[in-house]
Every structure is written in structure tokens, then in C-alpha cells.
Amino acid sequence: MSTTTAPSVPGVDPSPGETASVRTARARSAEVEALIAHDPRRFRVLTGDRPTGPLHLGHLVGTVENRVRLQDAGVDVVVVVADYQVITDRDDPGDLPAAVRDVVLDQLAAGLDPARSTIFAHSAVPALHQLLLPFLALVTVAELERNPTVKAEAVDAARRQGRGMSGLLLTYPVHQAADILAVHGNLVPVGTDQLPHLETTRTVARRFNQRFTAAQPYFAEPDALLTDTPTILGNDGEKMSKSRGNVLELRASDDATAAYFRRARTDGDRHITFDPEQRPEVANLLRLGAHFAGTTPQDLAESVGSAGAGRLKEVVTDAVVEGLRPLRARRRDLAADAPAVVADALGRGAARVNAIADATLQDVRELMRTVY
Known part of the structure; x- marks a missing residue:
């Protein structure tokens, strides 16, 4: 039997030091949970992982179990295997085909069903990346540089590899916005530390509507679905990574x-x-x-x-x-049948997402008056 109760790890409560914006997001998230219980099919979730290796315990407890919960509740769950994002902060992507295979197998083993949810590879949907260009025109460099997650990842990349921030890493929040808006996702499961990323998506949607389709907004501003799952530590006492x-x-x-x-x-x-x-x-x-x-x-x-x-x-x-x-x-x-299982799941997913994203791109071009 499916449940729509918000997931949590026992012993976790919201922090009393939360900002007003986080408290607002938490209140809206609670409202969304109630709406899911009443009418789950009104929601489309976009979430995903960078395929940098097999999924671990932190992934399962922090995100994957929630995806399965939402799927079983009847929400349209779309999961991107973000292979293009592997190179945001590293020179060598490693054995990317093996990493993609492992991530897909782990998702399926945890309970995601390709017949009910959609799993696709980033690189298999060209329209997502074409949407990135007009969306970049809607944000400033200063706004991107202020994103705390981007700053933290840039510091980590410099620490591990001695390299500066790549342009792809700087624009990562806008790429994420393209992923979400291309499929008209209206719900994104995040932790409180990821709210700035989602706010970029909301900003892109709002500014696109204001600039190109003010009379009848085209993009919905997606809501955050907050979880209270704490940071899972590795056996060394540091964040599991x-x-x-x-x-x-x-x-x-x-x-x-x-x-x-x-x-x-x-x-x-x-x-x-x-x-x-x-x-x-x-x-x-x-x-x-x-x-x-x-x-x-x-x-x-x-x-x-x-x-x-x-x-x-x-x-x-x-x-x-x-x-x-x-x-x-x-x-x-x-x-035991990995090539066929993975190819089937990704093939189904790519076919569906390409159809949705191609239609979105066509709409965007028409709204921008760039169809000649």
C-alpha cells in the first residue's frame, strides 16, 4: 500500500535557527504534501543524480526512498541521470558508461519502475541544452556567483584538483532550471541547502513569463518538497561522499x-x-x-x-x-541482464522526455518569435 506521509529520519526536527525563507518553503512543502495526498497526478517531479559512481547509503536515505514513495503515491516522477554534469568540476569523467549503468541499476533495485517513472540520460535530450541559452539571458553573473552551493562546489573542486570554477559549474543552476522547465516539472524534492538552486529555476520561469508571455504565463514556478533527512555521515565522521x-x-x-x-x-x-x-x-x-x-x-x-x-x-x-x-x-x-535492462529503462525515458522537451522548445521559440 502506498503512503503520502512525508519521509523523515527519526530524531530530526526543523532547526530553530531557520531563516524566514526556509520557514516559508517548509510551510509550502507541508501544503504540497497534503495536495499530493488528495491529487498526486497534478504533480510532476524532476530530480536526479550525477553518475560519478554507484549510489550509496546516503543517496538511498536522503533521496531515492522519497522518489519511490512519490512514485507509489501516483506522482509523475522524472529522474535525470545527469551525465553532462559530471564534467562540471572534474577533468576526467572516469568510466561514464559503467557509472550510468550502476546508477540506473541502483534506482531500479530501490523500487523505481520504468513503467511508472521516467529515467533518462542528460545527453540523450538535446532540447534541454538548447533551452539553456535563452535561460542564461535571464540571470546575471552576479546572481550565479552568489549561489552558495556553486561557491561551495567551486571550493571543493579547487581543493581536490587545483582548478578554477568552470563555466559549466557557474551556470549549473540554470542548467538545472532547463532540466526542470523543459519537462514542466512543478515539484522538486530538495534539502534546505538546495533551495538557492530551485530559486534560480523559479526566477528563470518568472522572468521568461514577464519578458515573453506576460498576458498568459507559460512556465509554472516549481515548488520545493523539503525533507528533514539530516546529512548522512560516512564512517570517518564526515559527510558521506x-x-x-x-x-x-x-x-x-x-x-x-x-x-x-x-x-x-x-x-x-x-x-x-x-x-x-x-x-x-x-x-x-x-x-x-x-x-x-x-x-x-x-x-x-x-x-x-x-x-x-x-x-x-x-x-x-x-x-x-x-x-x-x-x-x-x-x-x-x-x-545479470544489465545491458538490456539499462537500455530499456533509458530508452523509454529518453523517448518520453524528448517528446516533452521538443514541444517545450518549440513553444519557447514561438514565444520568443524565433521561428522563421
């Missing part, structure tokens, strides 16, 4: 999962308590264990008590292994 090498891949074996959590950082206090501020590494383990065990971090902490970090790691390992067992079994089955 492929670039840091601290991830647990969804496809990992049971033994690899156990080894991963045995190396997880904790602290010197033997008595286990849920205290995200003072004990972030322990709190992270408790959240993950509770998520897969179907309990709360507080109750899980109480069950471990004074048994110590070693026992906590065992409990979390068991919960994650059991929780991921069905997904891993499905992934093995899918991988």
Missing part, C-alpha cells in the same frame, strides 16, 4: 557492510545516548540503525545502553544488512 571515499555502496556485500561499520568513528563514552549536538558520530549510527529497524534513535540507544560502541555497531550492521537485503537481491537479478 564518493569524493571522500567514506561511502557504503548499496550493492556492497554483507561482509563489506559489517567491515564498514566496524571502522565507523564513535567516541569514548561507553554508554550510548542519542545526542546529535555532542555525539554526532554516535547519533548518525543510531539514526541509520533506527531507520532500517523501524524504531527511533532514542529507543535504539536505550536498547544498547552501556553495552558500548561495539555493540551499537553490531546492531546497526544487522539492521542495515536486513534492510538492504531485498534491494541487493533485486540488484543482483537486474545486473
